Amino acid sequence: MIIDIHGHYTTEPAVMHQFRDKQIAGLADASRRPASSDLGISDEEMIKSVAPQIKFQQERGSDLTIFSPRAAGMGHHVGTEAVGQVWTRLSNDMIHRICTLLPDNFVGVGQLPQVPGISPANCVPELERIVNELGFVGVNLNPDPSGGYWTDPPLTDRYWYPVYEKLVELQVPAMIHVTGSCNPAVHHTGAHYINADTTAFMQLLQGNLFKDFPDLKFVIPHGGGAVPYHWGRYRGLAMMLKKPTLAEHLLKNIFFDTCVYHLPGIKLLTDVVPIDNILFGSELLGAVKDIDPETGHYFDDTKRYVDQIKDFSDANRYKLFEGNARRVYPRLNALLKKRGRTGRSSGS
């Protein structure tokens, strides 16, 4: 089967935006606060809202999408912690409804009620809820809740440890994913997302986090930001910082997705990064929505690029499309096994 580990709910119903508008307006004018967090959406409307994703799954030949709230919508830098808590629960609950209604198409990943400058320990109850109560298999962790100003400590700081302890206990990986940018110098999908991937990798390279958490797993999306393109630089920086090789130091714990929107990029990714560290993803429906005039296919139809890699063995293909996802997301693997989809022994 083909598992797409990077999908966002970017086709959410308009009432969700209306709720968020009222919530943020309510910060300045309490009379505008939403009366209730019941959006009054029917199951039919929920199913209809993800018709575009399902159509693309079918057309492009993927089976299951690991699905999380719209990344730019998380908005950790917007409003108070209390507002963020409500918004996070509502956003996660919407994902849960989609995954309950369409369990063959979607498996849930959640967002956390992060706030810049406030301890991530406050996110642990929601992390427990989404895994234990909603059955989510992972979570998005924002390394820069300030939205483009990088005011929180690096991911290697003990500041983040309460979340890591819970991630390891629950056996769920975190995708390192920022939200929108409120910095006019930094475009969200064109700079902030990619920069965050690069920055997070370098933070982890500088530190020794995985000595403290050998079972912690991070997925760095968007093909690892700039990292694979500059793999020589990072191998060299590891040497200069007296760290072990990248393979020893980081690659038991860090994984990249394939959200790179042209064939040369996917070729480079699969050329330099070990196959065990690459998971199929397309950011469906994501940052880039058009058809590439050079190929006549959608930019984000990343499966097509992988399919064009020559000399890619069947074993490698299995790892990239399914096996690695089962390994990195053990709760997904358990879920699939329960449904009778066991996978190959190498990947489970």
Add this chain to the structure above:
Amino acid sequence: MIIDIHGHYTTEPAVMHQFRDKQIAGLADASRRPASSDLGISDEEMIKSVAPQIKFQQERGSDLTIFSPRAAGMGHHVGTEAVGQVWTRLSNDMIHRICTLLPDNFVGVGQLPQVPGISPANCVPELERIVNELGFVGVNLNPDPSGGYWTDPPLTDRYWYPVYEKLVELQVPAMIHVTGSCNPAVHHTGAHYINADTTAFMQLLQGNLFKDFPDLKFVIPHGGGAVPYHWGRYRGLAMMLKKPTLAEHLLKNIFFDTCVYHLPGIKLLTDVVPIDNILFGSELLGAVKDIDPETGHYFDDTKRYVDQIKDFSDANRYKLFEGNARRVYPRLNALLKKRGRTGRSSGS
């Protein structure tokens, strides 16, 4: 000839660091201020200080390095504007001495006395001085003088226009290059440099700066940050933002260097970016100083990677190693011609 457009004076004499220490200590304790900005360095010491660069030029087969002050040393976020003015003049004067002593090996590029939140117009006098008096052929422009917090407006903002007007008038390009990072979340050579390249490109993609300045030229170093690896993303974002193609919108004005420290990265760069937009650079002596154990050669010996590109025509090789540099740095071309080195007609 082989022109390396990206070299920094990272082997500066210790007295330069001592001067800077006194200068910064002087901010808190006036009694520690340096008594004079005459460092008392002899010509012999100056020449000796760049022996490592000259050795590498000879061993690797490059002829001329476009040489600017240590990037991380610019320190635009450190101290007052007055301190920055003195430091900038001193740093540029040191480059001028090297270039005067060793004109066959080095041609100068300067730094500007930028300060976060203070108009770049204040940099114009130093820009005029380094070009008109010191004979420099370009300048480094820092898109984030805050040192990792991105508090200044994007490069497309009119805030920057006084510098652009002068650059066009003087016919010198700017290399978009940040200095060190004072943000503990953002490593300088491993994240901030690469992020700045990506961020600057995206700022320029979002705007229409080159409509106002059709003759302005920017070199984005480190192989363009993450941009070539995500070329499909940027082509797609240009479509979503209703911009012309990247070629029409940006590539008459933006150029990338080859500071990418492994063969797959250089392959990708030369595969996706038009040859007219790639200039040879090695960041000599730069971010990564070691020998790559996988190849037995220095990571930053980027000429070796270019030499390994198959099906690279002699015309392309000329453009990348010499012709494009002559075109992007017209004052360099004029200087070389005056010395009887005319280049081929295609590149001059």
